Amino acid sequence: MNAERTGSGEPSTTLALLWGEPIAPRKGPARSITVEQVVDAALRMADEGGLAAVTMRAVAERVGVSAMSVYTYVPGKPELLDLMVDALYARMRRDPWHEASWRERVEKIAASNRSLLDAHPWLTEIAALSRPPLGPGVMAKYEHELAAFDGAGLADADVDAALTFVLGFVHSHCRAAHDAERATTDTAMSDAEWWAANQPILARAFDAEAYPRAVRIGAAAGAAQGAAWSAGRAWEFGLSRVLDGLAMLIDGR
Incomplete structure (x- = not known):
């Protein structure tokens, strides 16, 4: 399966992330960043260096968290790609017809x-x-x-x-x-x-x-x-x- 396409992540997890719902109970310290920050960092990296530049480790470094902890925000690149596309669509200008x-x-x-x-x-x-x-x-x-x-x-x-x-x-x-x-x-x-x-x-x-x-x-x-x-x-x-x-x-x- 090609992970470099929309719709290739785990459906229920992806939909929960897209609509801002919790994906699993979480224990431990409070989060230092948001999912939106992870997505914005990935968007900037894709624009700068293409999709090859967007790895979970590189995104973690960009937002200042550990490589492992970034997965508590977004479980993998397939889900991240869906979030990136949806974010860009959300920001499109929509004037009345x-x-x-x-x-x-x-x-x-x-x-x-x-x-x-x-x-x-x-x-x-x-x-x-x-x-x-x-x-x-x-x-x-x-x-x-x-x-x-x-x-x-x-x-x-x-x-x-x-x-x-x-x-x-x-x-x-x-x-x-x-x-x-x-x-x-x-x-x-x-x-x-x-x-x-x-x-x-x-x-x-x-x-x-x-x-x-x-x-x-x-x-x-x-x-x-x-x-x-x-x-x-x-x-x-x-x-x-x-x-x-x-x-x-x-x-x-």
């Missing part, structure tokens, strides 16, 4: 989730849509985003499916964007520099007679977006198609 159209509302949902994933790239590695941590942050986020479809005329099951469709696109896009950023960092070369460095090989590989469409369309795309792939262009094109698809379902009724 007012009179905006369903399309404007869904665009805002997409943009806010993109901003969250861009600010915390490690989230794309662990936040499973199928097993979200069912804490107060997740529930508040879900309730607010479902309300974006109020008045759209969809059945309840279709509202859930539509929201999942939108969030799936955002998650996929952000993961691709993060992969592209890592490729640039790992090679210490921009896309333009990479293409220029490999030009002699590419000139031989891009045989216009053997691959007429790949050469013609690839050149047009590269010229339009300044690279083989553009996060900005992919976002604008993809989100528009997502919204157009939902419009066929909603406006076509």
Whole structure:
């Protein structure tokens, strides 16, 4: 079992922690820190060094407790990851929807989730849509985003499916964007520099007679977006198609 995903901890323990309930009777001296402090420390470490930097021992050192005592606050990393995700969801801004159209509302949902994933790239590695941590942050986020479809005329099951469709696109896009950023960092070369460095090989590989469409369309795309792939262009094109698809379902009724 992969512990680096939401929903991989012991369910009853995780839910108790998420909702601030005691997980077991406890004896001994009063606690010197809170679960919230443990979670905040883990969030800072993940943002600074990625998920690999978040170990129970390292978190204990960050908050100033022993490696063993940190387990009395959070029993393990699987539960800690759920708490981290729920905390970030709880802190998302949620303005009233007012009179905006369903399309404007869904665009805002997409943009806010993109901003969250861009600010915390490690989230794309662990936040499973199928097993979200069912804490107060997740529930508040879900309730607010479902309300974006109020008045759209969809059945309840279709509202859930539509929201999942939108969030799936955002998650996929952000993961691709993060992969592209890592490729640039790992090679210490921009896309333009990479293409220029490999030009002699590419000139031989891009045989216009053997691959007429790949050469013609690839050149047009590269010229339009300044690279083989553009996060900005992919976002604008993809989100528009997502919204157009939902419009066929909603406006076509």
